[in-house]
Amino acid sequence: MPVQNLVEAQASRAASADLSLIEDMESAVRSYCRSTPVVFTRAQGSCIFDERGNRYIDFLCAAGSLNYGHNDPLIKQALIRYLDDDGILQTLDFATAAKARFLQEFRDTILVPRALHYRVQFTGPTGTNCVEAAIKLARKVTGRRAIAAFTNSYHGVSLGALALTGNRAKRSAAGVSLGDTLRLPYDAYFGPEIDTVGLARKLFLDASSGYDAPAAFIVEAVQGEGGLNCARDAWMRALAALAKDLGALLIVDDIQAGCGRCGTFFSFEAMDIHPDIVCLSKSIGGSGLPMALTLIHPKLDVWEPGEHNGTFRGNNLAFVGATAALEYWRDASFQNGIAHRSKLLHDALSRITNGYMRGHATPVGRGLFVGLRFDSPSRSEAFRRGLLVRGVLTETCGPNDEVVKFMPALNIPEDTLCEAVRQIEACAAEMAQ
Template sequence: MVHVADEKKPELHVFEKLESEVRSYCRSFPTVFAKARNEKLWDREGREYIDFFAGAGTLNYGHNNPRIKQKLIEYLMNDGVTHSLDMATEAKEGLLQKFEQMILSPRGMDYKVMFPGPTGANSVESALKLARKITGRQTVISFTNAFHGMTLGALAVTGNKFKRQGAGVPLHYTVSMPFDGYYGEEVDTTEYIERYLEDNGSGVSLPAAIILETVQGEGGINVASFEWLRRIEDICRRYEILLIVDDIQAGCGRTGTFFSFDEAGITPDIICLSKAIGGFGLPLALTLFRSDLDIWEPGEHNGTFRGNNLAFIAAAEALDYWESGSLEKEVSAKSERVRQRLEEIVRSNPSLQAARRGRGLFQGIAFPQPGMAEEVCAEAFQKGLIMETSGPDSEVAKVMPPLTVGHEALERGLDIFRDSVDAVSRRHVK
């Protein structure tokens, strides 16, 4: 996450006076936003910004998507139910049927859908609880640089030291293992993991689950290879460990296919979805799991806002984007263009020793010099581009526009990114 210096701008005085110091993104982007459409935002002074942040991956279909907005307006004007806990509503029924038709059935996935609460952390918490309930085991294996949420269970499987310290209590019952590439390309970390599991003297008990992201977004856009994912799945099957894929940021088309693991050919036991699944930036989370794993007792996991019917309407409409395959093709073409442009930026600034990372519309450039990615993102903001950083030391500048970004805006945003890297490079390289 990028933070520029806290400037005491007059328009931010309300936030500085009344809002907690825990606020973060408004420090990175010190203006008051008033309007948004697809890949663009405008502040109340009328200045336009291209959005390469997309609500941290929530706005895959852009700001105020007109198709989804129209459905929401119609639903509200017809006095549709907005809050329902887990009661049956037409809106939920429609989403469940469409999700089965568009996503699960074509993939041969016999999964139950759980509405755990409105956030990604809610989905992760329910996944961890279910895995422990099914297996009767307590330990969960997670990975270096993982990020799964800010509640205690999700935080326990998160790698970031700063985030973990915020818990204020010990975070138990998890073991962190090296992610793919943690020791370099030459080391297969699945061999390391399996050695711990097979050795009775390792001190690591048989876990209930392994939880992973196929692309670690907040951890620095670290991409797991498909081969590595398949080897992790094989370990899970041989040791009767449940495989949980956290697809909260990488899913819903961010890497090109609806699920980020589609091309890897793996079948997770449990899948966590949130962020873009709400379609319109509305809070929604789903926990998917194989039907034979549905051993919950009624009410054993619940939450007041798990029945967000406006999000059900928006999510169902957003799924139509995946019917024809055209969006997937568009994302593939745009992703290739982003790859080309980022590699050009890296090549044109060899002294920075930077590196491109990522796949799909989930890419970025890693800068080894401390603070440089933050400086690049701050420069980009001044030029009209919204970007954030990621990684344990905020060393990666992320390119994460809406999937529906227009080609002209995409190129202009990449031009600003290039110019920002060049400007920062000139300041640092003499």
């Protein structure tokens, strides 16, 4: 059956009272449920099921907030035990045993083995909250206002984070001016032969360029929403050196690219840099529970008590899930498993782009944060829809949604990963006809 007919059949099957109620009651701002007219009811591991029992392999993982899959047994049991023991759930920033256990696990399992030294700030529970904290602190530390951000960046939709975001459609919804931002070209924005950090250095060091030194540079080592653009190690090191020379801070936004998504816990681990501030959210909560951290070099922790806060910075159930998830990182075999799964997926994408999609798509990304960049948005959307009717859930990204993004769980069973790969190859073969 042609892809278009399969999509129409899927949409017809998806029509339900629940979907109609959501369309009637929920704001027009909704997005995912428009392009995926399915009512989901339950999930386990790397698979989710709709109200009719149809199974989908999840290659989206809630935009990277479910790196360990749905209802991971280790994490779920920790959450159930805590609830059964009447563990305290919401505590602002009061001291709790759950918070202390998380901080100990995070320090001993993640920071110390990587020779990283950070204070942990619990912000409001979303990525944009920890970005807001990071840029506010950078301005407080340096006494400067401007933040340098990059083309194709995405940092959130609250106003400070939105000012740093490159996407025109997202920015246009602000309704106010989005200032105090310097926009710089990301690595390879003009092609791999152009040294964009070198250009930035020239601008900032030229007293007549009009570019004053910023409070901070904020950067994603892999730009998720921007199209899975990957910064080269040397480029990141050059950016870190420029920040240091200018007396500016280096902020790495690891909200989507972190927590193992790029193969290591932090996306920048192999780059020989030490960011001043790191933003973490999404999968840091382990099970999809809202949680966000701003990691701050101790010498920069100059906050006054309560100067930046958030009511739900004390989500203790998320602390419990996060602590349980970090247990995976005690065992080197977990990270080795990510590398193995990454190779399987990368090899498949290479086969597709050298075969069925030659001339129409190229593989992009790193680790289990990869995708196919198509030569047109219409082709990428057709591919996404073709995968949906074949039971693989994905999304598109990039300036024009020209990239189909693949983000399976880090611990997806190999047979499930191979099943999804077969469907991806079948979809490519169908489109090539």
